Amino acid sequence: MSARDVLFYAYAALSIVCAVGIVRARRLVHAVVWLFATMVALAGIYLTLGSELMAGVQLFVYGGAVTVLALFALVLTRPVPELPARLSSASPWVAGASVLLLLATLITTTVDATELRAGVRPAPSTALVAAELFGRYVVLFEVAGLLLTVALVGAIIVARKDDAS
Amino acid sequence: MITAAHYTVLASGLFCIGLFGVLNARSALRVVVAVELMLNAVNLNLVAYAVTSGARPASALAFVLLLIVIAAAEVGLALALVVALSRRSDITAIDGYATLKG
Numbered sequence: 001m002s003a004r005d006v007l008f009y010a011y012a013a014l015s016i017v018c019a020v021g022i023v024r025a026r027r028l029v030h031a032v033v034w035l036f037a038t039m040v041a042l043a044g045i046y047l048t049l050g051s052e053l054m055a056g057v058q059l060f061v062y063g064g065a066v067t068v069l070a071l072f073a074l075v076l077t078r079p080v081p082e083l084p085a086r087l088s089s090a091s092p093w094v095a096g097a098s099v100l101l102l103l104a105t106l107i108t109t110t111v112d113a114t115e116l117r118a119g120v121r122p123a124p125s126t127a128l129v130a131a132e133l134f135g136r137y138v139v140l141f142e143v144a145g146l147l148l149t150v151a152l153v154g155a156i157i158v159a160r161k162d163d164a165s
Numbered sequence: 166m167i168t169a170a171h172y173t174v175l176a177s178g179l180f181c182i183g184l185f186g187v188l189n190a191r192s193a194l195r196v197v198v199a200v201e202l203m204l205n206a207v208n209l210n211l212v213a214y215a216v217t218s219g220a221r222p223a224s225a226l227a228f229v230l231l232l233i234v235i236a237a238a239e240v241g242l243a244l245a246l247v248v249a250l251s252r253r254s255d256i257t258a259i260d261g262y263a264t265l266k267g
Contacts, residue, residue: 023186073244077251095188106177116170128223151238155245
């Protein structure tokens with residue numbers, strides 16, 4: 001087992017544990033902190049794939065921006081009373097059973113797929129990715145920027161106070 | 166040897182944990198957090214396929230970056246909706262939003 005394999009298993013175990021922590025956390029703040037930990041573990045997974053660009057983007061966008069945004073939303077909303085009425089008493093079990101079924105299906109199809117037996121190759125350099133993004137896909141890049149701007153303006157309009165209207 | 170299948174199994178696990186979180190959440194914000202986890206699982210799959218299958222890995226990673234931008238726009242809007250809903254109706258428990266029923 002090479003060092004990369006060991007690192008993969010370590011980060012994979014860490015990300016699964018942290019993801020379970022998100023679901024299990026009783027308080028929302030704790031769930032957001034577990035989310036942050038999961039994102040950092042996933043950045044480690046990207047490093048085992050040899051893609052330091054994706055690891056950096058993961059840390060900046062998800063570890064930084066999204067986590068902080070979620071914390072802001074948490075501060076701006078009223079606290080939910082802990083344990084309000086459930087939809088139905090059986091729903092966690094039904095949800096758990098169907099999710100387990102989905103997981104079993106996904107894993108069996110993954111193990112069967114011969115296309116997925118390929119090992120990890122050296123990731124493309126950041127310069128190559130940038131050349132693609134700002135060369136061949138530059139229009140797509142501009143459209144994505146426009147989409148982000150529109151979404152941000154929309155978010156401001158949706159979240160502002162009603163006293164203007 | 167670590168193969169693409171390893172990464173796919175890991176992503177499946179993360180996706181399913183996120184899905185369980187969405188199905189089991191009682192506050193709207195918790196749903197958003199769990200959806201984040203699901204989005205990340207999908208991203209992990211895409212990056213793993215980009216690096217392993219390798220027809221044109223640089224294009225695939227550029228594609229993933231664009232996907233992250235779209236996901237970020239979605240998160241911003243979703244969190245704004247959560248804030249607006251809690252401001253207007255005093256409810257952040259997800260089963261309180263029966264007004265959106267058709």
